[in-house]
Amino acid sequence: MVDKTVLARQFIEAIPHAKALGLNLTDIGEGEAEISMPYNEQLIGDPRTGVIHGGAVSAMLDTCCGAAVMSHPSAPGGTATIDLRIDYMRAATPGQSIRTHATCYHITRNVAFVRATAVDDDGDRPVATASGAFTVEGR
Amino acid sequence: MARTRPEPMQVVKQRRDAALKALVDGVPYVRFLNITFERRGDELTGVLNFDEKLIGNPFLPALHGGVTAAFLEVTAVITLSWEHMFPRIETGEIEAEDILKDENIRFPKTIDFTVDYLRSGLPRDAYARAFINRSGRRYASVRVEAWQDNHAKLFAQGTGHFLMPQPPKNKA
Numbered sequence: 001m002v003d004k005t006v007l008a009r010q011f012i013e014a015i016p017h018a019k020a021l022g023l024n025l026t027d028i029g030e031g032e033a034e035i036s037m038p039y040n041e042q043l044i045g046d047p048r049t050g051v052i053h054g055g056a057v058s059a060m061l062d063t064c065c066g067a068a069v070m071s072h073p074s075a076p077g078g079t080a081t082i083d084l085r086i087d088y089m090r091a092a093t094p095g096q097s098i099r100t101h102a103t104c105y106h107i108t109r110n111v112a113f114v115r116a117t118a119v120d121d122d123g124d125r126p127v128a129t130a131s132g133a134f135t136v137e138g139r
Numbered sequence: 140m141a142r143t144r145p146e147p148m149q150v151v152k153q154r155r156d157a158a159l160k161a162l163v164d165g166v167p168y169v170r171f172l173n174i175t176f177e178r179r180g181d182e183l184t185g186v187l188n189f190d191e192k193l194i195g196n197p198f199l200p201a202l203h204g205g206v207t208a209a210f211l212e213v214t215a216v217i218t219l220s221w222e223h224m225f226p227r228i229e230t231g232e233i234e235a236e237d238i239l240k241d242e243n244i245r246f247p248k249t250i251d252f253t254v255d256y257l258r259s260g261l262p263r264d265a266y267a268r269a270f271i272n273r274s275g276r277r278y279a280s281v282r283v284e285a286w287q288d289n290h291a292k293l294f295a296q297g298t299g300h301f302l303m304p305q306p307p308k309n310k311a
Binding site for chain 1: 165166167168169170171172191192193194195196197203204205206208209210212213242246248249250251252253254255256259
Protein backbone atom coordinates (compact mmCIF):
# COMPACT_ATOMS: atom_id res chain seq x y z
CA MET A 1 0.00 0.00 0.00
CA VAL A 2 2.79 2.41 0.93
CA ASP A 3 4.46 1.54 -2.34
CA LYS A 4 1.37 2.57 -4.29
CA THR A 5 1.12 5.86 -2.44
CA VAL A 6 4.72 6.68 -3.30
CA LEU A 7 4.01 5.72 -6.90
CA ALA A 8 0.92 7.94 -7.07
CA ARG A 9 2.82 10.86 -5.61
CA GLN A 10 5.61 10.44 -8.16
CA PHE A 11 3.04 10.09 -10.92
CA ILE A 12 1.27 13.33 -9.99
CA GLU A 13 4.54 15.16 -9.74
CA ALA A 14 5.57 13.85 -13.17
CA ILE A 15 2.49 15.36 -14.87
CA PRO A 16 3.68 18.29 -17.01
CA HIS A 17 0.44 20.24 -16.61
CA ALA A 18 0.38 19.75 -12.84
CA LYS A 19 3.87 21.24 -12.81
CA ALA A 20 2.77 24.15 -15.03
CA LEU A 21 -0.05 24.95 -12.57
CA GLY A 22 2.34 24.64 -9.61
CA LEU A 23 0.30 21.88 -7.94
CA ASN A 24 1.54 20.30 -4.71
CA LEU A 25 0.20 16.94 -3.60
CA THR A 26 -0.05 17.54 0.15
CA ASP A 27 -1.74 14.29 1.20
CA ILE A 28 -2.73 11.00 -0.41
CA GLY A 29 -3.88 7.53 0.61
CA GLU A 30 -6.85 5.19 1.05
CA GLY A 31 -8.85 6.77 -1.77
CA GLU A 32 -8.35 10.35 -0.66
CA ALA A 33 -6.09 13.10 -1.96
CA GLU A 34 -5.32 16.71 -1.18
CA ILE A 35 -3.67 19.19 -3.54
CA SER A 36 -2.78 22.84 -3.08
CA MET A 37 -2.06 25.49 -5.71
CA PRO A 38 -0.43 28.82 -4.87
CA TYR A 39 -1.93 32.04 -6.26
CA ASN A 40 -0.48 32.70 -9.72
CA GLU A 41 -1.17 35.80 -11.83
CA GLN A 42 -0.88 33.76 -15.04
CA LEU A 43 -4.05 31.89 -14.06
CA ILE A 44 -6.25 34.97 -13.66
CA GLY A 45 -9.62 34.77 -15.39
CA ASP A 46 -10.88 38.28 -14.69
CA PRO A 47 -8.10 40.88 -14.88
CA ARG A 48 -10.29 43.52 -13.19
CA THR A 49 -10.58 41.52 -9.98
CA GLY A 50 -7.57 39.17 -10.14
CA VAL A 51 -9.82 36.14 -9.57
CA ILE A 52 -8.37 32.78 -10.73
CA HIS A 53 -10.07 31.31 -13.82
CA GLY A 54 -12.57 28.50 -13.22
CA GLY A 55 -10.69 26.38 -15.74
CA ALA A 56 -7.60 26.29 -13.51
CA VAL A 57 -9.78 25.17 -10.59
CA SER A 58 -11.29 22.47 -12.86
CA ALA A 59 -7.83 21.20 -13.83
CA MET A 60 -6.87 21.05 -10.17
CA LEU A 61 -10.06 19.20 -9.17
CA ASP A 62 -9.59 16.74 -12.05
CA THR A 63 -6.02 15.98 -10.97
CA CYS A 64 -7.06 15.61 -7.34
CA CYS A 65 -9.89 13.20 -8.26
CA GLY A 66 -7.52 11.10 -10.37
CA ALA A 67 -5.02 10.92 -7.53
CA ALA A 68 -7.75 9.83 -5.11
CA VAL A 69 -8.75 6.99 -7.46
CA MET A 70 -5.17 5.77 -7.85
CA SER A 71 -4.63 5.77 -4.11
CA HIS A 72 -7.71 3.60 -3.44
CA PRO A 73 -6.78 0.19 -1.97
CA SER A 74 -8.83 -1.62 -4.69
CA ALA A 75 -7.44 0.35 -7.63
CA PRO A 76 -4.94 -1.72 -9.58
CA GLY A 77 -3.23 1.13 -11.41
CA GLY A 78 -4.03 4.03 -13.69
CA THR A 79 -7.22 5.98 -14.32
CA ALA A 80 -8.81 8.38 -16.80
CA THR A 81 -11.75 10.75 -16.45
CA ILE A 82 -15.06 9.53 -17.90
CA ASP A 83 -17.01 12.60 -16.85
CA LEU A 84 -16.61 15.42 -14.39
CA ARG A 85 -19.11 18.03 -13.25
CA ILE A 86 -17.94 21.18 -11.51
CA ASP A 87 -20.20 23.54 -9.55
CA TYR A 88 -18.81 27.01 -8.96
CA MET A 89 -20.06 28.47 -5.69
CA ARG A 90 -18.05 31.66 -5.49
CA ALA A 91 -14.91 33.39 -6.75
CA ALA A 92 -11.66 32.33 -5.04
CA THR A 93 -10.22 35.27 -3.08
CA PRO A 94 -7.35 36.85 -5.07
CA GLY A 95 -3.93 36.33 -3.50
CA GLN A 96 -4.90 33.17 -1.61
CA SER A 97 -3.85 29.65 -2.50
CA ILE A 98 -6.53 27.08 -3.37
CA ARG A 99 -6.77 23.64 -1.75
CA THR A 100 -8.74 20.68 -3.05
CA HIS A 101 -9.74 17.48 -1.29
CA ALA A 102 -11.05 14.49 -3.25
CA THR A 103 -12.64 11.27 -2.00
CA CYS A 104 -13.10 8.13 -4.06
CA TYR A 105 -16.27 6.97 -2.24
CA HIS A 106 -17.08 3.92 -4.36
CA ILE A 107 -15.13 1.74 -6.73
CA THR A 108 -16.04 -1.26 -8.91
CA ARG A 109 -13.86 -3.34 -11.24
CA ASN A 110 -14.39 -0.78 -13.99
CA VAL A 111 -15.55 2.51 -12.53
CA ALA A 112 -14.52 4.77 -9.66
CA PHE A 113 -16.88 7.42 -8.27
CA VAL A 114 -15.31 10.56 -6.85
CA ARG A 115 -16.33 13.79 -5.11
CA ALA A 116 -14.10 16.78 -4.47
CA THR A 117 -14.19 20.23 -2.88
CA ALA A 118 -12.05 23.32 -3.47
CA VAL A 119 -11.55 26.01 -0.82
CA ASP A 120 -9.31 29.03 -0.22
CA ASP A 121 -8.26 30.40 3.20
CA ASP A 122 -11.92 30.38 4.27
CA GLY A 123 -12.29 26.61 4.57
CA ASP A 124 -15.98 26.74 5.50
CA ARG A 125 -17.24 28.22 2.24
CA PRO A 126 -16.30 26.06 -0.77
CA VAL A 127 -15.14 27.80 -3.94
CA ALA A 128 -16.22 24.84 -6.06
CA THR A 129 -17.26 21.20 -5.80
CA ALA A 130 -16.84 18.40 -8.29
CA SER A 131 -18.27 14.96 -8.84
CA GLY A 132 -17.26 12.50 -11.49
CA ALA A 133 -16.73 8.99 -12.75
CA PHE A 134 -13.28 7.64 -13.60
CA THR A 135 -12.05 4.50 -15.34
CA VAL A 136 -10.27 1.78 -13.37
CA GLU A 137 -7.34 0.47 -15.36
CA GLY A 138 -4.88 -2.33 -14.77
CA ARG A 139 -1.19 -1.76 -14.56
CA MET B 140 -36.28 54.52 -50.07
CA ALA B 141 -32.74 53.45 -50.99
CA ARG B 142 -31.14 51.34 -48.25
CA THR B 143 -27.96 52.62 -46.67
CA ARG B 144 -24.76 51.65 -48.39
CA PRO B 145 -22.96 48.71 -46.68
CA GLU B 146 -19.79 49.60 -44.77
CA PRO B 147 -16.47 48.86 -46.50
CA MET B 148 -15.24 45.35 -45.71
CA GLN B 149 -12.05 46.48 -43.94
CA VAL B 150 -14.06 48.64 -41.53
CA VAL B 151 -16.28 45.71 -40.55
CA LYS B 152 -13.37 43.29 -40.26
CA GLN B 153 -11.20 45.67 -38.29
CA ARG B 154 -13.97 46.44 -35.80
CA ARG B 155 -14.89 42.77 -35.20
CA ASP B 156 -11.30 41.52 -35.02
CA ALA B 157 -10.28 44.28 -32.59
CA ALA B 158 -13.23 43.50 -30.30
CA LEU B 159 -12.50 39.76 -30.37
CA LYS B 160 -8.80 40.33 -29.70
CA ALA B 161 -9.64 42.50 -26.69
CA LEU B 162 -12.05 39.87 -25.38
CA VAL B 163 -9.49 37.06 -25.66
CA ASP B 164 -6.17 38.77 -24.91
CA GLY B 165 -7.52 40.45 -21.80
CA VAL B 166 -7.63 37.13 -19.95
CA PRO B 167 -4.24 35.93 -18.60
CA TYR B 168 -5.40 32.30 -18.23
CA VAL B 169 -6.36 32.14 -21.94
CA ARG B 170 -2.81 33.24 -22.79
CA PHE B 171 -1.40 30.71 -20.27
CA LEU B 172 -3.12 27.84 -22.13
CA ASN B 173 -2.41 29.58 -25.48
CA ILE B 174 -6.00 29.38 -26.70
CA THR B 175 -6.75 31.49 -29.78
CA PHE B 176 -9.98 32.10 -31.68
CA GLU B 177 -10.75 32.03 -35.38
CA ARG B 178 -13.71 34.02 -36.62
CA ARG B 179 -15.99 33.59 -39.64
CA GLY B 180 -18.63 36.32 -39.44
CA ASP B 181 -19.95 35.92 -35.91
CA GLU B 182 -18.97 32.21 -35.69
CA LEU B 183 -16.02 31.41 -33.45
CA THR B 184 -13.75 28.37 -33.26
CA GLY B 185 -11.43 27.99 -30.29
CA VAL B 186 -7.95 26.61 -30.99
CA LEU B 187 -5.90 24.98 -28.24
CA ASN B 188 -2.35 25.36 -29.54
CA PHE B 189 -0.44 22.31 -28.40
CA ASP B 190 2.42 22.59 -25.92
CA GLU B 191 4.21 20.00 -23.75
CA LYS B 192 2.91 21.68 -20.60
CA LEU B 193 -0.67 20.66 -21.53
CA ILE B 194 0.16 16.95 -21.12
CA GLY B 195 -1.58 15.07 -18.33
CA ASN B 196 -0.36 11.54 -18.94
CA PRO B 197 3.27 11.54 -20.06
CA PHE B 198 3.25 7.79 -20.82
CA LEU B 199 0.55 7.79 -23.52
CA PRO B 200 1.02 10.83 -23.98
CA ALA B 201 -2.38 12.58 -23.70
CA LEU B 202 -3.76 16.04 -22.98
CA HIS B 203 -4.58 16.67 -19.31
CA GLY B 204 -8.31 16.18 -18.63
CA GLY B 205 -8.30 19.46 -16.77
CA VAL B 206 -6.86 21.24 -19.81
CA THR B 207 -9.65 19.78 -21.93
CA ALA B 208 -12.23 20.96 -19.38
CA ALA B 209 -10.66 24.42 -19.24
CA PHE B 210 -10.50 24.65 -23.04
CA LEU B 211 -14.20 23.81 -23.34
CA GLU B 212 -15.10 26.27 -20.61
CA VAL B 213 -13.01 29.09 -22.09
CA THR B 214 -14.62 28.47 -25.50
CA ALA B 215 -18.08 28.54 -23.91
CA VAL B 216 -17.48 31.79 -21.97
CA ILE B 217 -15.80 33.63 -24.87
CA THR B 218 -18.48 32.54 -27.36
CA LEU B 219 -21.27 33.49 -24.95
CA SER B 220 -19.67 36.89 -24.21
CA TRP B 221 -19.09 37.46 -27.92
CA GLU B 222 -22.68 36.69 -28.92
CA HIS B 223 -23.97 38.74 -25.99
CA MET B 224 -21.92 41.79 -27.01
CA PHE B 225 -22.00 41.35 -30.78
CA PRO B 226 -25.02 43.59 -31.50
CA ARG B 227 -23.45 46.39 -29.43
CA ILE B 228 -20.06 45.88 -31.07
CA GLU B 229 -21.75 46.25 -34.46
CA THR B 230 -23.48 49.53 -33.56
CA GLY B 231 -20.22 50.88 -32.13
CA GLU B 232 -21.72 51.10 -28.62
CA ILE B 233 -18.93 48.82 -27.37
CA GLU B 234 -15.41 49.38 -28.66
CA ALA B 235 -12.39 47.12 -28.25
CA GLU B 236 -10.88 49.45 -25.68
CA ASP B 237 -14.07 49.36 -23.55
CA ILE B 238 -13.89 45.55 -23.35
CA LEU B 239 -10.50 45.87 -21.64
CA LYS B 240 -11.18 48.89 -19.46
CA ASP B 241 -14.86 49.79 -18.96
CA GLU B 242 -15.91 48.66 -15.47
CA ASN B 243 -19.53 48.39 -16.61
CA ILE B 244 -18.78 45.61 -19.08
CA ARG B 245 -19.08 42.34 -17.19
CA PHE B 246 -18.72 38.75 -18.35
CA PRO B 247 -20.94 35.69 -17.83
CA LYS B 248 -20.06 33.68 -14.72
CA THR B 249 -19.94 29.89 -14.77
CA ILE B 250 -22.53 28.24 -12.51
CA ASP B 251 -21.68 24.66 -13.43
CA PHE B 252 -19.85 22.81 -16.16
CA THR B 253 -19.91 19.12 -17.10
CA VAL B 254 -17.42 17.44 -19.39
CA ASP B 255 -17.76 14.07 -21.14
CA TYR B 256 -14.41 12.60 -22.11
CA LEU B 257 -15.03 10.57 -25.26
CA ARG B 258 -11.47 9.63 -26.22
CA SER B 259 -8.06 10.69 -25.02
CA GLY B 260 -6.76 14.03 -26.27
CA LEU B 261 -3.80 13.49 -28.59
CA PRO B 262 -0.64 15.59 -28.22
CA ARG B 263 -1.54 18.07 -30.99
CA ASP B 264 -3.82 21.08 -31.59
CA ALA B 265 -7.48 20.81 -30.62
CA TYR B 266 -10.52 22.77 -31.79
CA ALA B 267 -13.80 23.63 -30.08
CA ARG B 268 -17.05 25.29 -30.97
CA ALA B 269 -19.78 26.40 -28.58
CA PHE B 270 -23.51 26.44 -29.26
CA ILE B 271 -25.85 28.55 -27.18
CA ASN B 272 -28.87 26.43 -26.33
CA ARG B 273 -30.62 29.29 -24.58
CA SER B 274 -29.56 32.70 -23.41
CA GLY B 275 -32.09 34.45 -21.21
CA ARG B 276 -31.90 37.61 -19.16
CA ARG B 277 -30.31 35.84 -16.18
CA TYR B 278 -29.16 32.39 -17.23
CA ALA B 279 -27.63 30.77 -20.28
CA SER B 280 -27.14 27.13 -21.27
CA VAL B 281 -24.22 26.35 -23.58
CA ARG B 282 -23.02 23.15 -25.26
CA VAL B 283 -19.44 22.79 -26.50
CA GLU B 284 -17.83 20.18 -28.70
CA ALA B 285 -14.12 19.58 -29.20
CA TRP B 286 -12.25 17.62 -31.82
CA GLN B 287 -8.76 17.17 -33.23
CA ASP B 288 -8.17 15.47 -36.58
CA ASN B 289 -11.73 14.67 -37.51
CA HIS B 290 -14.66 16.95 -36.64
CA ALA B 291 -17.05 13.97 -36.67
CA LYS B 292 -15.01 12.23 -33.94
CA LEU B 293 -15.27 14.47 -30.90
CA PHE B 294 -12.75 13.80 -28.13
CA ALA B 295 -14.79 15.73 -25.57
CA GLN B 296 -18.04 17.59 -25.20
CA GLY B 297 -19.40 19.74 -22.43
CA THR B 298 -22.49 21.54 -21.18
CA GLY B 299 -22.50 24.47 -18.84
CA HIS B 300 -24.81 26.99 -17.25
CA PHE B 301 -23.87 30.62 -16.86
CA LEU B 302 -25.11 33.64 -14.97
CA MET B 303 -25.44 36.52 -17.43
CA PRO B 304 -24.07 39.95 -16.50
CA GLN B 305 -26.86 42.09 -15.07
CA PRO B 306 -27.37 45.60 -16.42
CA PRO B 307 -26.72 48.32 -13.81
CA LYS B 308 -29.90 48.93 -11.77
CA ASN B 309 -31.99 51.83 -13.02
CA LYS B 310 -32.39 54.72 -10.63
CA ALA B 311 -35.91 54.58 -9.24
